[in-house]
Amino acid sequence: MIDAFARATCCTAFAMLTLAAPGAAQTMTTGTIGGLVTDTQGGVLAGATVTAVHEPTGTIYETVSSGDGQFALANVRVGGPYRVTARLAGFRDQEAASIQVALGEQRQVDFVLPLAALTETITVAASASPMDVSRAGAASNVSQQAIDTLPTLGRSLVDFARISAHFVPTAFNNEPNSLSVAGQNNRYNNVQIDGAVNNDVFGIAASGTPGGQTESEPVSLDAIQELQLVVSPYDVRQGMFAGGGINAITRSGANEVRGTAYYFGRSQGLVGDSPEGTPIADFSSHEFGASAGGPLRRSRVFYFANVDVGRKETPSGVSIVGTGQRFGLEDEAARFLAILRTRYRYNPGDVHEFIRQTDNNKLFVRADLNLGVQHQLTARHNFVDALNDIGRPDLTRFIFPDGFYRFASRTNSTVAQLNSAFGRSFNELRFTFQRVRDGREGQPTEERPFPSVDVRVGGGSRFLRAGRESFSSANELDQDVIEATNDFTFIRGRHTITIGTHNELFKFRNLFIRDAFGNYTFASLDLFEQGLAQSYDFSYSLTGDARQAARFAVRQYGVYAGDQWRPGRRLTVTWGIRLDRPTFPDAPTRNPDAEAIYGFRTDVVPNQQLWSPRMGMTYAVNAERGEQLRGGVGLACSPGARRMSGSPTSTAARGTSSPGSARSKALPIGSHSCRMRPPNRGRLPARPSASPGTRSTLSTRITNIHSSFEATPPTIAPLQGSGPAPSSCSSRRRCTASSIRT
Secondary structure (H helix, E strand, C coil): CCCHHHHHHCEEEEEEEEEECCCCCCCCCCEEEEEEEEECCCCECCCCEEEEEECCCCEEEEEECCCCCEEEEEEECCEEEEEEEEECCCECCEEEEEEEECCCCEEEEEEEECECCCCCCCECCCEEECCCCCCCCCEEEECHHHHHHCCCCCCCHHHHHCCCCCEEEECCCCCCCEEEECCCCHHHCEEEECCEECCCCCCCCCCCCCCHHHCCCCCCHHHEEEEEEECCCCCCCCCCCCCCEEEEEECCCCCCCEEEEEEEEEEHHHCCCCCCCCCCCCCEEEEEEEEEEEEEECCCEEEEEEEEEEEEEEECCEECCCCCEECCCHHHHHHHHHHHHHCCCCCCCCCCCCEEEEEEEEEEEEEEEECCCCEEEEEEEEEEEEEEEECCCCCCEEECHHHCEEEEEEEEEEEEEEEEEECCEEEEEEEEEEEEEEEEECCCCCCCCCCEEEEEECCCCEEEEECCCHHHCCEEEEEEEEEEEEEEEEEECCEEEEEEEEEEEEEEEEEECCCCCCEEEECCHHHHHHCEECEEEECECCCCCCCCCEEEEEEEEEEEEEEEECCCCCEEEEEEEEEEEEECCCCCCCCHHHHHHHCCCCCCCCCCCEEEEEEEEEEEEECCCCEEEEEEEEEEECCCCHHHHHCCCCCHHHCCCCCECCCCCEEECCCEEEECCCCHHHCCCCCCCCCCCCCEECCCCCCCCCHHHCCCCCEEEECCCCCCCCCEECCCEEECCCEEEC
């Protein structure tokens, strides 16, 4: 039974009834060819041999019609054309040509076999219905033809997902697009490539894909054969999303050698000036690449490869002088730079509009092997190496070039899949390993790591900022994901029964110490020149490792069983149940302070079972006009972001955790300010040293994460007329003019 936490955070019920044209069923990476074999009198024919040949690759699929004349060829390649033949002793062979199969579709091909005569030969006399009689829920397919012909500016999955009215792109300010499906949060979506999970399971990127903060696509568009957009799946194989599902399958080689080469480019010359006549700063977007595919052994072994390179430069939008929006305050900015350069011996960059760099390199390789009629093996590897300069200046806060952080990401994803047929039974086995390495770093022009500095200007309502961004001084995320999935399907009369298991094993390493170099705020340029800061933040590890990272694992196990029943030619009923169980083998550190204040223990992890029962139906109202009535009801569950449930909670006030970065309550101690003395060689201090489990005093010498930070520690000097200065702070502290926070 799903408890209240699961219902509140990760589950949504859906019910949908639609009248629509044909679409796709919810299979993962393949399609199905099915139909009925009868004689000219309408009697069903059992034992007819049905063979489908995928003409581009020569792949052969074969089955025998059952006692009621029905046949099904599952796990066939997406696309076509197919040549489907029905044979039975004493009857003429019949053939259907140019059959196309969409991702997840059950393509209906019916045969009427007349009696054979000695002088008669094979004729083409079979019918292929465009209607998919297996799908009960709302879904859409984007074919390879649509991908090749529809216009797209960003060459992204979002551009094609908007073909479905249920998929709505959303974006805030200059952030990347994300997808909301049926009104759900974008983090409740599920993205798959070749049926394998391809999600940002830590829940940070708006796109929901690994490395999404780099604004790179998870796979080159030129490597995609077809997209499936799923909203309400009643197939039990689809699970762990309460929003929508995007399933992309990739291209493969064929018996003919084919290749493509492409280039797409834009520049500021195609943009024009602003409405006020201000010219656009340097802007360019270039994407180029090539693909090739063909046979290594005709009709047996095939290859496909794609290389895609993207280079993009985008203006940040604000400058002190020059292009973009004009921040102004040239004199204050010049003085700010002079203080940094002369007093602190640090150069944050110039006052012009910063040009963000967004680069990516993608490599995709795939091999397909036909291991006889019964087995097909696929192996592929996808590599993405990307970076993105991130910073969001506006007319209230100007960020100098060193205040933009560089987000770098590298993803390696390997998938192996074996499709097998055993008479009227079919099996799909898939293994996936994904390795993601994300990290934030400073700009290549950064002279050395420098604390974040904010200075009020323009009457106190605006800021000038320089130094490393607060959350980027020590920020790394490593993710290793292993997936194992097996689906076994067998046909018994009018029932197609599927039982399967889907399991994901996650391992995380998360280094996150905000303000590890320090964060200073000054009320004026005069106070900045004096080194008198109105607030000063810093964080550091309470262990012997200055860059202590959290390490934890998450395991998710799933089992399911479903049945697709066809009681008649027009009606299909799908039902099933799915059970997913996330487990957390590593418990976070207990924080007694948080427990006392909020009443929740931080070392207790969720322990729940997520049941997803579902039932759907489809009824062919008028097959000739493609009208179907579909509906269903079910429960869908999403696991949510792993960082919400897996990140350790620190207890810095007691000095018992790592990393120490938690705040508790404000402790009024009179009116004080944090006075920053200009250190030797003009370097701002970063963090005080501390032994594990101890508190640090402001009079201790600073031993920093980076050895280059040797400096005189900051001191707390009283404002005029105020009392004595505080003597100590714990691992995370904020000094202000009225209080000190620990």
